[in-house]
Every structure is written in C-alpha cells, then in structure tokens.
Amino acid sequence: MSAYVTLLTPMTDRECLLHALADVGFGEGKVEVHQEAVGLTGYEGLERAQRAHVVIRKQHVGGSSNDLGFLGTPTGHLLIVSDYDRRTYGQPWMQRLEARYVHHARIKEERAAEEERRRIAEEKRKLVQAQKQAIVERAKKLGYQVQEKREGDKVRLVLLRRVY
Amino acid sequence: MEVNVARWLPRSAANGPGERFVLWTQGCALACPGCWNPDTWSFAPRERMTMDAIDALVAETSGIEGVTFTGGEPFAQAAPLAELARRVRRRGLSVFVFTGHTLDEIRSPAGRALLAEVDVLVSGRFVQERRSVQLAWRGSHNQEVHFLTERYGLADMPSGEHVELHLWPDGRVVVTGFPEEPEALSSDSRA
Numbered sequence: 001m002s003a004y005v006t007l008l009t010p011m012t013d014r015e016c017l018l019h020a021l022a023d024v025g026f027g028e029g030k031v032e033v034h035q036e037a038v039g040l041t042g043y044e045g046l047e048r049a050q051r052a053h054v055v056i057r058k059q060h061v062g063g064s065s066n067d068l069g070f071l072g073t074p075t076g077h078l079l080i081v082s083d084y085d086r087r088t089y090g091q092p093w094m095q096r097l098e099a100r101y102v103h104h105a106r107i108k109e110e111r112a113a114e115e116e117r118r119r120i121a122e123e124k125r126k127l128v129q130a131q132k133q134a135i136v137e138r139a140k141k142l143g144y145q146v147q148e149k150r151e152g153d154k155v156r157l158v159l160l161r162r163v164y
Numbered sequence: 165m166e167v168n169v170a171r172w173l174p175r176s177a178a179n180g181p182g183e184r185f186v187l188w189t190q191g192c193a194l195a196c197p198g199c200w201n202p203d204t205w206s207f208a209p210r211e212r213m214t215m216d217a218i219d220a221l222v223a224e225t226s227g228i229e230g231v232t233f234t235g236g237e238p239f240a241q242a243a244p245l246a247e248l249a250r251r252v253r254r255r256g257l258s259v260f261v262f263t264g265h266t267l268d269e270i271r272s273p274a275g276r277a278l279l280a281e282v283d284v285l286v287s288g289r290f291v292q293e294r295r296s297v298q299l300a301w302r303g304s305h306n307q308e309v310h311f312l313t314e315r316y317g318l319a320d321m322p323s324g325e326h327v328e329l330h331l332w333p334d335g336r337v338v339v340t341g342f343p344e345e346p347e348a349l350s351s352d353s354r355a
Contacts, residue, residue: 127335135329135337138349144327151175153333158177159341159349161325 010076011101016108017054017070017077020100024093030060040067040080050080061085128155165244167218169211170204170236174225178328178341180260180284180301181320182229185222186340189245192237194264198292200303204236215244219251230258230283239263242274249281258283258315262301264290267310285310297325297342 011017014033021031032038037051043064052069054077061068066082068089081089132155136146144159170188179186191207192199199205222231231252238245238261249259261282263270270279279285288307295304300321302309311317327341329349343349 121333124333124335128331128333131335131337132331135331135349142345142348144325155331156175157329157331159325159327159329159343161327161344162323 011070011098012074012076013101013105013108014054014072014077016101016104019104020097021054021056023100023104024097026056026060031056037071040069042066042082043084052080053077062088132157165215165247166212167215167241167244167248168207168209169213169218170201171211172218172221173330173338173340174221175228176232176328176330176340178326179232179234179262180230181258181316183227184230184232184260185225185228186232186234187218188234189236189238189241191240192235192264193240194237194289196264196290196292198295199290201236207240215248215251218248222252222257223255228257230260232260232262234262235264237264239265239270239275239278242272242278246274246278246281249278253281260284260286262286264288267308279312283311283313283315285312297344299342300326301342303342 011020018031018033022028032055034053034055037053038055039047040050040052040055041058042048043058043066048066050069051071052067053072054070056068058065058067062085065085065088068085069080070077071080079089079094132148135157136148139146139157139159142161144161147158147160149156149158167187168190170190172188173186175183176186177183188201188204190204190210192205193207195202195205222228231249233245233249252259259282261278261284263285265275265287267285267287270276284301286301286307286309288304291304291306293304294306296302299305299307300309300323309321325342325344327339327343327349330338330340332338339349
C-alpha cells in the first residue's frame, strides 16, 4: 500500500475549485461533491482512513490509481493524493490547478464587485426616486407647478408658482 | 488666469433668461444678512478653475442660451471673469451677472471691463427686510435689473416664483432660484 500525502492549497472557494478541476480535465460527472466528507478508496478497492468533500474516483484518475480527494478546511482545501499518483498529480499538476483556480476566483470577485456596484446603484436610484416623490408632493402642497427634466443620471425639477 | 469657484451647474433655467450655465464664484466681502449662500463669502481658495477649464465646460454644454455669474461676488474677481465673459460672448452666448454692488459702485477698470461684457446685470445688496421671492431674478425689492445690451428686455423677465431642484444620482439635492422656503422643499443644500 502506497502512502497518501496531503498538500495544502489556498483554494478556499469550492465553486472555483470545481471550475478549475473541470479546466484540467475533471469536469461534471467525474467529480463528487459531498456536504459531509466521505472515505477515499485505494487502488485495491480498500477504503482508506482519509476522507474528503470533493472526490475524484480512481476510475477517472488512471489504471492503478487511488481516489483523489480535497478535504475542505477553513484555510483551504487539502489535496489528498497517494504516493503513487503524485507522479501525475504532484506539484506541477497542483500549480496548473491553482492557476486555473486563481483565474476563476478573479472572475468571481469581479462578478461580485459588479453585483455590489449594481446593488449600490439601484439603492441610490431608489433613494433619488423617493426624494423626488417627496419633493414633488411638498412642492404641490406649496402651490408650485412641477416639471421634470432628465439630464443623464440627474433629475431636474422646475417649480413654478405664479403670482396673480 | 484662474477663478475661485464655489460651484457650478451646467444647466439651469432659474438664473436668468433661458437655459444657462451658472457659475457661483467664491468670495464676497459684502456679507449681506440673510444671504442664501454664506458659504461663498470666504476668499480662501475653494475650487480654483482655469479660464480654459471653465470655457471648455461651457463649450461642451449644448443648447444653452448663456452663462450666469453669481456668487459670492463676481466683481471681486472681475478681471478673470471679464476675460471669460469675452470668450462666452464670442461663442454667441449671453452673459448675466448677479452682483451685490450697485451700478455706481463698479468703478475699477477690471469692474468696468466686466460690465462691458454683460448683457443683464442684477445689482444691489440683498436686504432681508425687503426680501421677496416674487421679483424676477431679484431677492429683495431694492435690487435692480439693468439691460446693458439690446439682447434682452422686460419681456424676457419671468413672472412668478421660479425654483429648481437638481437631484443627483448620489442623492445630493441642490436648490437654486428664488425659493420662498427652500427647507420646506428639501433639507439639503441651497445654491
């Protein structure tokens, strides 16, 4: 029985990890994702002591291979790989995986930032809308005629009160 | 040459005839009690803008009738404003100025140079006891409107109370014109 070696990766985001795995050949159907960590199986079909949340079963890894696993921890996912499989899934492979992870993490951050920008813009739009409505109501009570003009993002309210 | 600017609006219809680019200058020694814009009294630099920068802003604002100088006291910066007014008029735009001075008080060469470029001048201190919002372009009854060129006349003076509120996307609300009760309309800044 060959040794299992764990390598700490900084990959904390599971969604990005799954995208990265897909990029290196382990797409949907080849990867199991579990809420609770499950046992990994060795090449002889024996269950190992190590457990993982993200599992690539040995049939997808290679002929005489063991399961590959990623155990989720608060500081990242621990890659669990057998000594035998380290020849293929060692540091060079991890570096490729991490590069893809970084790419997807950046996309996700940009998307989150864009969503946040949109949320803030929408809040401001609602604020301006509420301000406008309140001003129009007050102005009408004070006897003004109100005209609204839009100038790009800005609203101009022209208030006229005739003198007789 | 630079102008010490308090603020500006690219487009307003409450500060003279038609749609106008409005420039509030920074600095006024008159300090009229009840002034709507006491934040513009200090002569400390606020936003120093070059003539070219202001001229470019005016040029990129389409469809305006002219430019209005208000304040603050525009005649406290008469020399650069006279040059700016010359440029404005070369564009075919009109020049409208609000001043706290009376016409007789404007005697300096720079002041006279600015006057020579003005189409309409509203002059005189703001006198709180004589305040009215029902006077076209004026805040108190003692103030006078002078048509210094033939471009405008009495027929161009609006009747009634004219107020504008500008609501910016960031939530800022600016009130300009001659409101009876600006706070009743909005609790935010006045211009």
